[in-house]
Amino acid sequence: MTVSKTAEKSSEKAADAKGRKDAGDVHAEALQLGELSEQLGYVLKRAQLKVFENFLRCMASLQLTPAQFSVLLLVEKNPGRNQTEIASTLGILRPNFVAMLDNLESRDLCARIRSTNDRRSHILVLTDKGKAVLARAKKLVATKHEARLNDLLGQANREALIGMLAKIANEF
Amino acid sequence: MTVSKTAEKSSEKAADAKGRKDAGDVHAEALQLGELSEQLGYVLKRAQLKVFENFLRCMASLQLTPAQFSVLLLVEKNPGRNQTEIASTLGILRPNFVAMLDNLESRDLCARIRSTNDRRSHILVLTDKGKAVLARAKKLVATKHEARLNDLLGQANREALIGMLAKIANEF
DNA sequence: GATATTTGATATGGTCCATAACAATTATCA
DNA sequence: TGATAATTGTTATGGACCATATCAAATATC
Incomplete structure (x- = not known):
């Protein structure tokens, strides 16, 4: 796996029509991936x-990471939940969720509200700005990001892919 | 996205048949994922x-990570290549590849050999032990890991999935 | 009312990823 | 040929993300 974002030097040793060394350096053309291209984990990671x-490119204007987008989506869909609930359903550990919320709150996208029922917990809600930004984000994702999948795979395959991935995520 | 490995507290507030607080705490059942479950990035990451x-569970006996497995596979398929070539085709940056090779070499799974053509570069090869371990790893992956995909999706769907993921990895 | 649990938070360490810089070696080319 | 540039492996370093332990405040439990 282990695919970074830079990568792809394409290693063109460019069989330059001139000098040869000794024989024994015949390759240097392109590596064979072999079984790697059939490995689930490898292709999944890439x-x-x-x-x-x-996603990051599409969201550059809104400065939202995938993780931040998922938080906004979940808070919008489930207003009034506390940090623990939102974080845990996203698989984020509570300690790591604090800085994330600090960020979103400092940008006035969501707010922590002390619960009156349980004064330990912070109820999470989207601010008006947060709702507006999320609305714009959804449009960007739909038109620039998800749409690209349709262009690449077609509608039916796209849905099949999402379904299979969800199945893996839930039942593997 | 942002799904950690622990996660899944499943937040069972367990509507315990006894005490109720004041009204206004009606939820606490289960969060709605909403559009999240249709987000490509989210489901992909999970x-x-x-x-x-x-993968890690299946390889526990051999102590191989996905990244290490991919290195061994690629070196076996392309013996005689140097660090830069192997690393770059895996998307690993050269500086980060050093410690990884130090690990594999210290376990006698692969070896760095100074090239006689270019005394700057290290040619990579699998040791006998490395070949043996890789052979065992392949069997474990095939029988315990990839086989699970067939059980879950079926042969045809499994191949379709791999194909679509490869397409995304290469053309997205 | 004493004890245990939960919530948000801090501190901290690990892993992975990315960049800059360096010595040794090789390529380039004036 | 010899000066300069480029490449290879390496080290050092910082950032992002992930995980654990721990804490004070508030609540639940008994």
């Missing part, structure tokens, strides 16, 4: 990196 | 984490 990379 | 997690 695809995930490419998708995140594209 | 699937990837589950797959890596399972």
Whole structure:
């Protein structure tokens, strides 16, 4: 796996029509991936990196990471939940969720409200700005990001892919 | 996205048949994922984490990470290449590849050999032990890891999935 | 009311990823 | 040929993300 974002030097040793060394240096053309291209984990990781990379490009104007976008989506869909609930359903550990919320709150995208029922917990809600930004984000994702999948795979395959990935995420 | 490995507290507030507080605390049942479950990046990341997690379990006896496995596979398929070539085709940056090779070499799974053509570069090869370990790893992956995909999706879907992921990785 | 649990938070360490810089070696080319 | 540039492996370093332990405040439990 281990695919970084830079990468792809394409290693063109360019068989320059001139000097040869001694024989024994016959390759230097392109590496064979072999069984690697059939490895689930390898291809999954590479695809995930490419998708995140594209997501960040699409969201450059709104400065939202995939993680931040998922938080906004979940808070919008479940207003009034506390940090623990939102974080845990996203698989984020509470300690790591604090700085994330600090960021979103400092940008006035969401707000922590002390619960009156349980004064330990912070109820999370989107601010008006947060709702507006999320709305714009959704449009960007739909038109620039998810649409790209349709262009690449077609509608039916796109849905099949999402379904299979969800199945893996839930049942593997 | 942002799915950690622990996660899944499943937040069972367990509507315990006894005490109720004041009204106004009606929820606490289960959060709605909403559009999140249709987000490519989200489901991709969750699937990837589950797959890596399972990979590590399957490889526990051999102590191979997905990244290490991919290195061994690529070196076996392309013996005689140097560090830069192997690393770059895996998307690993050269500086980060050093410690990785130090590890594999210290376990006698692969070896660095000074090239006689270019005394700057280190040619990579698998040791006998490395070949043996890789052979065992392949079997484990095939029988315990990849086989699980067939059980879950079926042969045809599994191949379709790999194909689509590869397409995303290459053309997205 | 004493004890245990939960919530948000801090501190901290690990892993992975990315950049800059360096010595040794090789390529370039005036 | 010899000066300069480029490449290879390496080290050092910083950032992002992930995980654990711990804490004070508030609440639940008994």
